[in-house]
Amino acid sequence: MSYIISGIQQMGVGVKDADEAWKWYRKYFGTDVPVFTEKAEAGLMLPYTGGQPRNRYAILAMNMQGGGGFEIWQYTCREPQPSTFDIQLGDYGIFAAKIKTPDARKTYDYYQANGVKCLSGVHRVGQGPLNFFAQDPYGNVFQIVEATDWFQNRKQLTGGIYGAIIGVSDIDAALKLYRDVLGYDEVISDEEGVFSSLGQVPGQKNPMRRVLLRHKAERAGAFAPLFGRSELELVQLKGGHEPRKIYDERLWGDLGFIHLCFDVRNMEELKTQCAKAGFPFTVDSSNSFDMGEAAGRFSYVEDPDGTLIEFVETHKVPVMKKLGWYLNLKKRKPTKPLPRWVIKAMGLSRVTE
DSSP states (O other), X not given: OOOEEEEEEEEEEEOSOHHHHHHHHHHHHOOOEEEEEEEEEEOSOGGGTTTSOEEEEEEEEEOTTSSBEEEEEEESSSOOOXXXXXXXXXXXXXXXXXXXXXXXXXXXXXXXXXXXXXXXXXXXXXXXXXXXXXXXXXXXXXXXXXXXXXSOOOOOSOOSEEEEEEEOSOHHHHHHHHTTTTOOOEEEEEEEEOOGGGTTOTTTTSOEEEEEEEOSSOOOSTTHHHHOOOEEEEEEEOSSSOOOBTTTTOOTTSSEEEEEEEEEEOHHHHHHHHHHHTOOOSEEOTTOEEOSXXXXXXXXXXXXXXXXXXXXXXXXXXXXXXXXXXXXGGGSOTTOOOOHHHHHHGGGGOOOO
C-alpha cells in the first residue's frame, strides 16, 4: 500500500497562554471541539528545542463545519520568545494560516464590527476566490478564503484551517516536497509583481512570485470528509526585503506558526518516499505516542528552507470522552472514510461560552 494523505489535520501555533488563545480561536474561527488537552514533556523534538526535553501544554481543537484544526502550544517551562525582527511576507516559513469561509464579505463585516484587525479589504487574486487578511491579538496573520466544500452546515462564519502561505527561497525546489510528496499538483495561479490588494499585510510592497497550489485528487482516509480540500501558496521574493527564516535563533514552540500537520496512513512508506525525494524524517516517534486521549505516530520533515511539516498517523482518537468512546483506526481500511455520524459525534464535546 502506498501512503495516504487525508488532509491538513492542524496548524501548530505557539502562544503565551493556550487557554486564552483557544477562547479567541473559538469565537472567531469556530474551533470549539477539543480532541485533546494535555500537559506533558515534549521529549522527542530535541533537534528543535535546544537539545532538551521541554514541558508544554497543548490543546488540539477542531471546527466541525470542516477544515483542519489548531494545535495550540504553550511552553510551561520557559517564556516563549517572539521573533527578534518584524516578519514579512516572503520570509522563510509559515507566514499565514488560511481559514475557509462560506462568505468572505459577511465574515469581514463581522470582524470589523467586533474589533478584529483586518489587514486588507475583500479581494480576489486573479480569478481566485474572494479573500481578505486579518490578524489575531498575538500578531499572527490569517487569510480568510471563500470555499465551497463543507462537512456540515453549523451556520458558523468560518471553518477551520484551509492551508497556509509559506515563504520559500526557490519555488521550484520547494515543489519537490509540496507537489511531489504532499500532492499539491494543480497550479491555480502563478503571478509575479507587487500586489496592491495585500493592503497592510507586512511586506506587501516587495516584488514577489506567488504560486497557488491545490490537489486534483480527492483526499482519502478516515477523516478526509472533515478535513476537506486545501491549498498552499508559495511566495518567493524577487527584490526589496532580504528574507530571513521566521524561526531563526528560536525554538520550535516559540510564538507563531510552528508547523503544518498532515493526517496520513502508512507512515513507513511515506518515510521511504520522503527520503527518496530528499526530505528525510528529522523526528520520528517510531512505534506510537500516547497523549492519553489520543495516540498514534508522528514525524517531521523540513522543506528546503527549514519549514517544519508534521505527519501524524492516528491510531486512537476520542469520539465521546465522557462515555469512554474511542476509535481504533489501526483496524480500519486506510482509504475508507468514517461514517459521517461518527465524525459528527465528536461535536458533542463542543465547548460553548
